[in-house]
Every structure is written in C-alpha cells, then in structure tokens.
Amino acid sequence: QKEVEQDPGPLSVPEGAIVSLNCTYSNSAFQYFMWYRQYSRKGPELLMYTYSSGNKEDGRFTAQVDKSSKYISLFIRDSQPSDSATYLCGSYGQNFVFGPGTRLSVLP
Amino acid sequence: ETGVTQSPTHLIKTRGQQVTLRCSSQSGHNTVSWYQQALGQGPQFIFQYYREEENGRGNFPPRFSGLQFPNYSSELNVNALELDDSALYLCASSATSGSYNEQFFGPGTRLTVL
Numbered sequence: 001q002k003e004v005e006q007d008p009g010p011l012s013v014p015e016g017a018i019v020s021l022n023c024t025y026s027n028s029a030f031q032y033f034m035w036y037r038q039y040s041r042k043g044p045e046l047l048m049y050t051y052s053s054g055n056k057e058d059g060r061f062t063a064q065v066d067k068s069s070k071y072i073s074l075f076i077r078d079s080q081p082s083d084s085a086t087y088l089c090g091s092y093g094q095n096f097v098f099g100p101g102t103r104l105s106v107l108p
Numbered sequence: 109e110t111g112v113t114q115s116p117t118h119l120i121k122t123r124g125q126q127v128t129l130r131c132s133s134q135s136g137h138n139t140v141s142w143y144q145q146a147l148g149q150g151p152q153f154i155f156q157y158y159r160e161e162e163n164g165r166g167n168f169p170p171r172f173s174g175l176q177f178p179n180y181s182s183e184l185n186v187n188a189l190e191l192d193d194s195a196l197y198l199c200a201s202s203a204t205s206g207s208y209n210e211q212f213f214g215p216g217t218r219l220t221v222l
Contacts, residue, residue, distance in 0.1 A: 008148065032208040043112075043198055043213035044151065051208075088150050092208045095164050096141070096200075098150035 003027050006089055006099030015108050019076040023089035023099050026070065030091035033065050035074045038086045038101065047074070047087075079106045110135050112201050112214035120220045121189050129184045129217045131199030137212075139163075139205040140182040142174060143198040145216070151198055157182055158205035186219075194221045 006023045013019055021035075032051055036044035050056045053067045064073040072089050086101040113132045121127050133140050139158045143151035153166035157176035171187040180201075186193055196216040202209040 004150070006150075036213075041218075043215045046210060046212060049208075049210065090150075095153050095156065095166070096151075096211060097153070100148065100150045 002099075003030075003097045004089060004091055004099040006102055008100050008102060010103040010105060012105045012107060013079055015079060015081060015106055017079050017106070019074075019079050019083070019104060019106075021074040021076075021087050021089070021102050021104070023072040024070055025072065025091050025097075027091070027093055027097075028070075029093040030097075032092040033063070033072050034090045034092070035061075035063055035072075036088040036090060036098075037083075038088060040085075044088055081106050081108050112199060112212055114197075114199050114214040114217050116217060117215070118218045118220075120222065122222050123189055123191060125189050125221075126185065126187045127189060127219060129186075129197050129199075129219070131182045131184070131201075131214060133180045133182070133199075133201035134212055137201035137203050138180050139202045139209070140176055140180065141200045141202070141211065142182070142184045143200065144168070144193075145196040145198055147195070154184070156205065163205050189221045191221050194219060 034049035035047045038044040056063045060077045062075040088101045090098040141156040142154040145151045155165040160176045176182045198216045200211045200213045202211045
C-alpha cells in the first residue's frame with residue numbers, strides 16, 4: 001500500500017464549478033498535510049498546508065484534513081480555466097511523501 | 109528574493125552514462141531535497157541535504173549521490189544511467205530541517221535516457 005493515495009483523474013469540470021480533490025494516507029505519524037499545484041512541465045507550487053485535523057481557507061481554496069479517517073481534501077470554489085493543472089497532495093512525517101496527483105481541467 | 113533554480117532544463121543521455129544536475133536554493137534556505145518525478149507520478153524523495161550533510165534518504169540505489177556546498181547549492185549525480193531513470197528531477201529548498209518547513213520547488217530538470 002502506498003503511503004499517500006490519490007485518484008489520478010483526469011477530472012473535467014465546467015468553469016465556475018466547485019471542485020473536490022481527495023487523498024488518503026496510511027501513516028499515522030504524518031502531521032502536516034499540503035497541496036501543491038503543478039502546471040505542465042513546471043515544478044510544483046505550494047498552495048497551502050495544514051497541521052493536524054481541521055479546515056484552512058485561502059481565497060477560493062479550502063484544505064480539509066480528517067486524521068481519524070486519514071483523509072485529505074482540497075475544495076476549489078468558482079473554478080477557473082487557469083486552475084487547470086495537476087494537484088498533488090502531500091504529507092510530512094520525517095520526510096515529504098506525495099500522491100501521484102490528480103489532473104484537473106476546467107473548461108470555459 | 110530569488111527562488112529555487114535548476115540547471116540544465118533538459119538533458120539527453122545514453123544508458124550507462126553519468127549525469128550531474130545542479131540546484132541553487134532559495135535565499136535564506138539551508139536545506140535541499142531532491143525528488144524524481146516519473147511521468148504521471150508524484151515526486152519520489154531521493155535524499156535531503158542539510159548544512160552539507162546527507163540528512164535522510166529515500167529508496168534509491170547508491171548510484172544516486174549528492175553534494176551540498178557551503179552556499180547551500182546542491183548537485184545530484186546519477187551513475188550508470190538506466191532507461192528507468194528518465195524523469196523530471198526536482199530540487200526543493202526549505203529554511204531548515206528536522207521539522208516541517210514550507211518546501212519550495214524549482215522548475216526541474218527533464219532527463220531522458222536513451
């Protein structure tokens with residue numbers, strides 16, 4: 001079992017839709033959880049990170065962690081074509097571990 | 109503030125050759141981590157350098173080695189290249205090691221092994 005699992009998609013939504021991206025993890029030692037956005041042929045860009053369970057909001061983005069079920073989510077409100085990218089979830093215990101990424105397309 | 113930079117952007121090598129990739133960390137960061145990202149996969153941790161010492165290693169063979177210099181820039185060396193080494197190699201820097209610190213990635217070096 002991989003330490004961080006993520007549905008690779010691809011996921012296509014119309015502009016303005018609410019997007020839900022999800023990950024599960026297996027290592028109880030993970031305490032920090034983060035989301036990166038990666039455009040094609042670019043390095044990942046940190047969107048936000050959270051510590052332990054709860055929600056964190058930044059503009060149109062909300063990250064949610066449920067440690068009891070080992071579930072990580074990212075919600076994107078009012079999605080835009082510029083949000084089209086691969087979204088990587090990650091966890092940190094002693095080192096960073098990433099999921100395979102979900103490829104998102106937001107159609108105009 | 110200068111971000112993480114990597115060179116070269118692209119590289120083509122043949123099987124059995126050796127390659128050196130370079131990374132300059134973000135200003136003020138003393139920790140550099142290297143990742144391998146195969147097509148359609150997430151980044152896989154290779155190793156981390158903190159103050160010129162290797163400080164953690166993922167599941168990669170010894171032919172993957174590295175260095176960190178006093179200015180905190182870093183090199184990744186891969187010997188005896190194999191076809192499966194074809195990937196995007198990412199460098200990431202953070203302010204320190206030992207606990208969570210935000211990690212910022214460079215644009216990557218795309219290595220193709222023929």
